[in-house]
Amino acid sequence: MKRTGAQIVWECLVKEGVQVVFGYPGGANLPIYDAMRAYPGIHHVLPRHEQGGAHMADGYARVSGKVGVAMGTSGPGATNLVTGIATAQMDSIPMVFITGQVSSKLIGYDAFQETDVTGITLPITKHNYLVTDVNDIMPALREAFYVARSGRPGPVLVDITKDAQQAVVENWQYDASPIRLKGYRPDLRPASASLQKAIELINSASRPLILAGHGVLMSNAMQELRGFAEKANAPVAVTLLGIGALPASHPLNLGMMGMHGETWVNHAVQEADLLLAFGMRFDDRVTGNLKTYAPNAKKIHIEIDPSEINKNVKVDVSLVGDLKDILRQVNPLVKPGERAEWLNHIADMKGDSAVRDIQNLPDNGHLYAAHVINDLWRFTGRDTVITTDVGQHQMWAAQYFRMDKPHRWVTSGGLGTMGFGLPAAIGAKFASPQSEVWTVVGDGGFQMTMPELCTAAQEGIKVNVAIINNGFLGMVRQWQEFFYDKNYESTPMKSPDFVKIAEANGLKGIRVTERSQVEAAIREAQAADGTVVIDFRVEQEDSVYPMVPAGADLHAMIQRPSALVETPQDV
Amino acid sequence: MLHTLVILVEDKPGVLNRVASLFRRRAFNIESLTVGHTHTEGLSRMTVTVEGDEHHIERLTSYLYKLVNVIQIEDLTGKQMVTRDLALIKVNTASEKRSEIFQMVEVFRARIVDVTSHSVIVEITGDGEKIDGFVDVLRPLGIVEMVRTGAIAMERGSDSLINTSELLFDSAAVA
Numbered sequence A: 001m002k003r004t005g006a007q008i009v010w011e012c013l014v015k016e017g018v019q020v021v022f023g024y025p026g027g028a029n030l031p032i033y034d035a036m037r038a039y040p041g042i043h044h045v046l047p048r049h050e051q052g053g054a055h056m057a058d059g060y061a062r063v064s065g066k067v068g069v070a071m072g073t074s075g076p077g078a079t080n081l082v083t084g085i086a087t088a089q090m091d092s093i094p095m096v097f098i099t100g101q102v103s104s105k106l107i108g109y110d111a112f113q114e115t116d117v118t119g120i121t122l123p124i125t126k127h128n129y130l131v132t133d134v135n136d137i138m139p140a141l142r143e144a145f146y147v148a149r150s151g152r153p154g155p156v157l158v159d160i161t162k163d164a165q166q167a168v169v170e171n172w173q174y175d176a177s178p179i180r181l182k183g184y185r186p187d188l189r190p191a192s193a194s195l196q197k198a199i200e201l202i203n204s205a206s207r208p209l210i211l212a213g214h215g216v217l218m219s220n221a222m223q224e225l226r227g228f229a230e231k232a233n234a235p236v237a238v239t240l241l242g243i244g245a246l247p248a249s250h251p252l253n254l255g256m257m258g259m260h261g262e263t264w265v266n267h268a269v270q271e272a273d274l275l276l277a278f279g280m281r282f283d284d285r286v287t288g289n290l291k292t293y294a295p296n297a298k299k300i301h302i303e304i305d306p307s308e309i310n311k312n313v314k315v316d317v318s319l320v321g322d323l324k325d326i327l328r329q330v331n332p333l334v335k336p337g338e339r340a341e342w343l344n345h346i347a348d349m350k351g352d353s354a355v356r357d358i359q360n361l362p363d364n365g366h367l368y369a370a371h372v373i374n375d376l377w378r379f380t381g382r383d384t385v386i387t388t389d390v391g392q393h394q395m396w397a398a399q400y401f402r403m404d405k406p407h408r409w410v411t412s413g414g415l416g417t418m419g420f421g422l423p424a425a426i427g428a429k430f431a432s433p434q435s436e437v438w439t440v441v442g443d444g445g446f447q448m449t450m451p452e453l454c455t456a457a458q459e460g461i462k463v464n465v466a467i468i469n470n471g472f473l474g475m476v477r478q479w480q481e482f483f484y485d486k487n488y489e490s491t492p493m494k495s496p497d498f499v500k501i502a503e504a505n506g507l508k509g510i511r512v513t514e515r516s517q518v519e520a521a522i523r524e525a526q527a528a529d530g531t532v533v534i535d536f537r538v539e540q541e542d543s544v545y546p547m548v549p550a551g552a553d554l555h556a557m558i559q560r561p562s563a564l565v566e567t568p569q570d571v
Numbered sequence B: 001m002l003h004t005l006v007i008l009v010e011d012k013p014g015v016l017n018r019v020a021s022l023f024r025r026r027a028f029n030i031e032s033l034t035v036g037h038t039h040t041e042g043l044s045r046m047t048v049t050v051e052g053d054e055h056h057i058e059r060l061t062s063y064l065y066k067l068v069n070v071i072q073i074e075d076l077t078g079k080q081m082v083t084r085d086l087a088l089i090k091v092n093t094a095s096e097k098r099s100e101i102f103q104m105v106e107v108f109r110a111r112i113v114d115v116t117s118h119s120v121i122v123e124i125t126g127d128g129e130k131i132d133g134f135v136d137v138l139r140p141l142g143i144v145e146m147v148r149t150g151a152i153a154m155e156r157g158s159d160s161l162i163n164t165s166e167l168l169f170d171s172a173a174v175a
């Protein structure tokens, strides 16, 4: 069949099963837009900024498990995508970005809206392509999808010149043959000797601890993780992106580790005699000071990316490959264990959970973010998707929203991108329309991508926005309080009237200033037809505890000083 | 210590940039880098010399493997190998040291490839040390200009890097 390059782009997206594309038009990708109407099976969403479009596709990918697709024009369209690309790269999200480029004969001449996009995105993509010939469009897109979703997933960018989009192929046919790239082997397998050694370490450990990361979710190894943990009676600590790998309500799930992990979790890491790192990368936010990290533990690392092995923490055994496959081999060889002493010890560190239940704290007239999140958890269903922005509210959401389901927790971990929350929620809603979707954002980060409210309004979709409004760039204020003598430089922030902002977008807005109003506001938002924005006016100078200062020993945490207790020692 | 890595890459536009950019981004210092064709169409071969301990080189290798266009990497350090560097050196011959220069060219088995009334261009191939030595003795005699290719390297013996390529994808080799 006769096809233009632009049509080939859409044909390929159809073949890849793409259902929704988040994109923004401009001069260099107009041919692609011109060809779009003939492909009604793909829904196109127009964000208000390309960064928003990128985060939407990212949220879509995280919830659906499919490849997210975002598009932009050349020059500023492409540079606006950059933050979204870097966010996806750091969190290993399978995405394909398609950008228009000036015509091939203009490349290198500083043409209008020419930017070296493959150059700019080289270090923040898994791979990228500059396509100048119409015949290369299909191979590049097929490879892009394949590379994006295989091995350790990541974003791939395809930059297509305008003349390639316009050129015609007379006898075009889709090539459905399997892809094989010379230098790309995503299907690594562990050596059997290493497997053997791992099993020995596992079966002889008395204080094992599983560190469950994003890899568990990426590999869909939730069942296998659970099987392993229950058989070995090994407790599980999760990373920020590992939330949902094991239900929060599972008795072996200790909660989040790291900088804002609970005290007993970090102490368990430090006291363990065996760490089982499943699909995580020993990020500095998780380890604290490497010199004093888990000093007594042997370490087994199961990880799909060989470059993560021994990168931050030297391990005793590494099993490189797909986590699900590997656990399927390992689990039958794991000896059932009691490990009562170890589990009791951790339970002692944890103390009486009734004391820690913040619900039991009397209402003292203040509205704390923790209460807002806790109520959000109480009054929403198990299938609820939570996306967050970046800052204090993100950590409180991680601590107090007890996520039981996988792929329902969406947050920017590696890059920590403010402005991620709202657009990610919009993308998540497209991935799971039947789910209730909430985004928990700070007053600062929300304002970075706030115009996407109108995208939600235009699309007629419902995502609810919980603004944890403390009048500060809260997380930075907290660091200034702890480490810079309370020098609150450039962190107090004035905000517009968020209720009116909602209304200006044709949406409902609610303001909450007291704890007693929280439930009613959540219920009202749930009952409304469209997107609702709730402005929670919380305590202004509340801090996230516990906290391991950057670079400090993992066990050297700053404890909760306030009445908002979490550990028995604090009472 | 100085490591000599051979990197087989796909012969495509931008691949050199990808490799060089990776060294920069991950903060590795390239001592020298050469790139050229192989006897197999579509395959280029780089020889990179880079400073670092075992752990550094392991990390570097695993990062390089993440580049989709990188096919194979071999660390020849400590192996039986042939390394060659080529230099062209333009030397001033106007002085009374002229005969001394010609003598040194003899001793080092270099070649004179261009002659004018007051200068010569000398070509020398060999491993890096030999060329360093040659440059040292020429320097006081008046070097006008010099260019070096950087090292290329090949393992001795009958095995070929490319024949063994499949083996390397066992992760045991990496882990």
Ligand SMILES: Cc1ncc(C[n+]2csc(CCOP(=O)(O)OP(=O)(O)O)c2C)c(N)n1
Binding pocket: A389, A390, A391, A392, A393, A394, A416, A417, A418, A419, A441, A442, A443, A444, A445, A446, A468, A470, A472, A473, A474, A475, A476
């Ligand atoms: C794009 C971007 N710029 C700056 C930062 C640094 N930063 C991290 S948290 C934070 C404060 C966020 O404030 P807010 O959105 O109000 O959330 P809060 O911490 O108050 O919950 C800042 C500025 C960042 N993570 N991302």
